[in-house]
Amino acid sequence: MTIASRLLVIGAGPAGLEAAAAAADLGTPVVLVEAKDEIGGTPLAYYATLTPHLQETHEAMQGMVARVRQHPHIDLRLGTRVVDREGEAGHFQVTLEDKAGKRTVEEVGAVIVATGFQHFDPGRETQLYGYYEYDDVITLVDAEAMFKTGRIVRPSNGQPPERIAFIQCVGSRDRQIGNQWCSKVCCGIASKQAIEFKRLLPQAKVFIFYIDMRMYGFWEDLLYWKAQEEYKVNYIRGIVTEVIRKGDRLLIKGEDTTMGRPMEVPMDLVVLSVGMEPSAGTREMARIFGLPKESHGFLATVGEPLDTVSTPVPGVYVAGAAAGPKDIEDSVSMGGMAAAKAVGFLNRLKVAETV
Amino acid sequence: MPSDRYQEVPLEDKLRLFEQVKADPRFDDYLYGCYECGICVAACPSARFYDFSPRKIAQTLAREDVELFYEQLNDDIWNCSQCFSCVRCPRKNNPGGLITIMREVAVKNGLRSTKQALAGYTRIIYKIMTTGTQVSPDMLQEDAFPDWGPGVKEVAQNLALWRRALPPETLHTTGLSWDVEERTKQELYLIWKMTGALDMIAQLDEGLHDIMEEVMEEALEEGGWSTH
Numbered sequence: 117m118t119i120a121s122r123l124l125v126i127g128a129g130p131a132g133l134e135a136a137a138a139a140a141d142l143g144t145p146v147v148l149v150e151a152k153d154e155i156g157g158t159p160l161a162y163y164a165t166l167t168p169h170l171q172e173t174h175e176a177m178q179g180m181v182a183r184v185r186q187h188p189h190i191d192l193r194l195g196t197r198v199v200d201r202e203g204e205a206g207h208f209q210v211t212l213e214d215k216a217g218k219r220t221v222e223e224v225g226a227v228i229v230a231t232g233f234q235h236f237d238p239g240r241e242t243q244l245y246g247y248y249e250y251d252d253v254i255t256l257v258d259a260e261a262m263f264k265t266g267r268i269v270r271p272s273n274g275q276p277p278e279r280i281a282f283i284q285c286v287g288s289r290d291r292q293i294g295n296q297w298c299s300k301v302c303c304g305i306a307s308k309q310a311i312e313f314k315r316l317l318p319q320a321k322v323f324i325f326y327i328d329m330r331m332y333g334f335w336e337d338l339l340y341w342k343a344q345e346e347y348k349v350n351y352i353r354g355i356v357t358e359v360i361r362k363g364d365r366l367l368i369k370g371e372d373t374t375m376g377r378p379m380e381v382p383m384d385l386v387v388l389s390v391g392m393e394p395s396a397g398t399r400e401m402a403r404i405f406g407l408p409k410e411s412h413g414f415l416a417t418v419g420e421p422l423d424t425v426s427t428p429v430p431g432v433y434v435a436g437a438a439a440g441p442k443d444i445e446d447s448v449s450m451g452g453m454a455a456a457k458a459v460g461f462l463n464r465l466k467v468a469e470t471v
Numbered sequence: 472m473p474s475d476r477y478q479e480v481p482l483e484d485k486l487r488l489f490e491q492v493k494a495d496p497r498f499d500d501y502l503y504g505c506y507e508c509g510i511c512v513a514a515c516p517s518a519r520f521y522d523f524s525p526r527k528i529a530q531t532l533a534r535e536d537v538e539l540f541y542e543q544l545n546d547d548i549w550n551c552s553q554c555f556s557c558v559r560c561p562r563k564n565n566p567g568g569l570i571t572i573m574r575e576v577a578v579k580n581g582l583r584s585t586k587q588a589l590a591g592y593t594r595i596i597y598k599i600m601t602t603g604t605q606v607s608p609d610m611l612q613e614d615a616f617p618d619w620g621p622g623v624k625e626v627a628q629n630l631a632l633w634r635r636a637l638p639p640e641t642l643h644t645t646g647l648s649w650d651v652e653e654r655t656k657q658e659l660y661l662i663w664k665m666t667g668a669l670d671m672i673a674q675l676d677e678g679l680h681d682i683m684e685e686v687m688e689e690a691l692e693e694g695g696w697s698t699h
Contacts, residue, residue: 329506341562344504350534353507374507375527375539 119206119465120225122147123458126198126401129157130177130444131436132230133184134451135458139228140189142459147191147222148184149198149212151397156181158232159444164263165312166444167304168338197397201404205431206465225465226431226458227405229415230451231397233437236287236295236390244286245359245388252277252366253359253386255286256302259309268316270384273364277320277384280313281368282306283356284326288391297412299391300441303330306389307339307349314347323350323383325370332443354379359386391441398438405432414440425454433458476542485541488576492532492540495572501565505529511557511566523550525557525566532569545584548573581674593679596672601686603659604648608634657694660687 121144125136128150136148152161156177159166163173184190193212199219200211206225213219235257238244247253251272262268270277284306288299303326310322324343329351331340343349356370365382372379394402394414402409407427410416415434418426425433435454436447477485492498511525512518518525528547531539548570555567577585589596599605613624626633635643641650663669664687672680691697 340506341504344506344533348533348535351506352534374530 119462119469120208120223121145121462121466122222122224123455123462124149124198124208124210124222124224124227125230126227127157127230127232127397127436127438128152128155128184128192129230129232129436129447130159130180131232131438131442131447131451131454132157132228133180134448135228135230135435135455136190137180137183137187138452138455139459140187142455143189144459144462145189145191146187147193147224149193149196151195151197153195155184155192155194162257162260164260165308167301167308168335170308170311198401198404205429205461208431225462226433228425228433228435228451228454228458229398229401229405229407229427229438230435230447230454231401231438232395233392233398233441234395236299236393238286238388238390242293245283245356245386246361247388250359250361250366250386252384253388255388255390256305256309257390259387263309263312266316268313275384276317279381279383280310280320280322280385280387281356281381281383282310282322282324282387282389283368284324284389285355286388286390287393289327295391295393295412297391297441298330300330300332301443302389302391304332304335304339304443306387307331307335307343309387310343310349311339311347314343314349321350322347323352323381325352325354325356325368327353327355352379359383392437394438401438405429407432407434410440412440414438423457425450425457431458431461477538477545480541482537485537488544488580489535489537489540491576491580492569492572495575497568497572501568501572502529502532503562503564505533505562505564508561510559510561511564514556514559516554516556517550517552521550523547525551525570528569528573529560529564529566544573544577545582548577549585549588575671578671578675586675589675593676596676597679597683600659600663600669600672600683601656602647603651603656607645607647609645653690653694657690657696660691661696663687664691 123139123144123146125132125146125148128148132148133155136146140146160173160177165171166173166176184192195215196212198210199213202209208224208227210222210224211219212222235255238247238255245253252270268276284302287293287295288297306324310324313320313322329340344351352372354371354373356368358369360367362382365384366386367380368383368386369380398415401407402415407429408416415427415438417424417434417439418428425435427434433454435450436442505526507526507530509526515525517523528543531543551567551570553567553571557566595605608630611623612627616623630645634645644650669683
């Protein structure tokens with residue numbers, strides 16, 4: 117049987133876009149499948165600006181998006197899902213289904229899964245911090261929606277908040293919830309948003325309640341120090357135990373551990389820094405391609421720390437947050453690496469075939 | 472939880488003092504931000520003996536916690552020995568320097584707690600500001616320094632003789648640490664006056680201030696200096 121020359125990339129977020137463009141640039145024809153009607157993934161869909169430089173997301177990603185849309189070697193299928201797979205490396209027969217329910221079977225030689233993450237739902241099992249009870253308790257994602265409008269108000273009364281608190285590690289680093297991992301980006305995003313709150317509401321007091329601030333590499337001074345020194349954001353080590361209503365405000369209870377005192381302070385707006393979980397698409401691709409999961413439920417890779425993209429299934433690679441919490445830098449880097457591995461794999465199969 | 476001490480003091484008074492500290496030209500150079508690593512406390516000799524933390528000073532100012540700032544302005548700042556071991560701060564903060572500024576604001580405003588903290592130092596302030604020297608040999612009395620052992624008594628009994636045994640003639644003194652030349656004193660007086668250091672004492676101890684001012688005016692007049 118002839119080796120299929122095409123590469124299937126599943127998911128058109130930063131990792132999938134980079135993987136598709138890189139493979140196509142290397143001369144491999146790519147089928148890029150995206151369940152949504154737009155490409156750009158979670159950052160473009162939900163985030164007004166990106167860490168660490170606070171560029172507007174559309175502006176930052178427009179080159180990446182245009183490159184894929186215009187690439188002659190990329191066959192882009194929007195509103196399309198992978199629903200079934202037969203065959204194996206070199207000869208995958210993948211069934212795609214569009215929104216109308218129309219199915220086609222495509223033959224591809226290798227696959228890159230870039231189906232990403234979903235944000236932790238703070239009411240999924242246990243109600244956390246009254247997210248579904250109080251209008252003024254929102255998530256990082258809800259805050260981004262406000263930043264897109266440029267208007268920051270308390271959802272309860274439409275007034276600008278005077279006191280804003282972030283609660284870190286919601287749905288992360290928690291054995292009780294079953295998510296023992298750090299989601300990597302929430303400290304940076306909260307710091308970015310704290311800066312943005314202060315830019316829009318200079319009189320507001322902004323607090324970030326944290327366990328450890330995890331500000332990798334240049335995020336340390338570009339976001340953390342900047343928020344603290346230039347914008348006077350208050351970082352308080354101690355996680356809030358509960359949020360209760362007091363009058364028309366919210367009272368948050370916790371411990372200011374480094375000052376050694378309990379604390380009960382009123383807030384107007386509470387932002388939950390929700391972490392990352394494997395997306396429904398990621399879990400579905402694990403099932404369809406028979407991909408083992410690592411201990412946290414993300415897609416397992418075999419060669420870490422030196423190979424971050426090869427799954428235990430020959431010919432199937434993973435890029436981005438489908439393999440665990442990732443920032444955009446890591447996702448894009450993985451996308452490029454997955455493309456190189458997948459194209460190399462297809463080339464080796466072809467060489468073996470001709471010998 | 473905000474500090475609940477000094478609740479009788481109106482918030483605007485606390486804010487006014489806080490703004491004075493922040494307005495000091497050194498402030499921005501002494502405070503960046505604090506990530507609470509604790510290196511300043513680890514290096515601080517006072518922290519080993521008192522309930523005192525240079526970290527909390529920096530943290531409080533960085534957080535702009537006015538209530539806690541006021542508490543520290545009254546209670547904590549006098550536990551610092553101003554050794555500046557805390558300047559190893561990786562964020563380049565200077566907690567000791569912040570305390571210097573806070574002390575100056577406390578003194579300038581004549582806070583009651585500051586008067587109490589410095590009450591025992593009247594004689595020392597007088598001595599330093601009028602002579603430029605601090606501890607003098609005749610202060611080394613057996614009852615004042617029992618921890619120095621029996622030798623203190625022997626030295627105190629024949630102090631003038633012991634002092635004359637020291638080679639430099641300028642140390643043949645008992646009431647001062649060393650001989651301070653008139654011109655040196657006059658220069659010091661000029662510095663105290665022109666930097667406003669003398670005026671700082673006015674709120675703290677009016678009587679002491681007036682006495683020192685008289686001493687200085689007279690000496691400067693004799694020396695032919697004009698401070699106007």
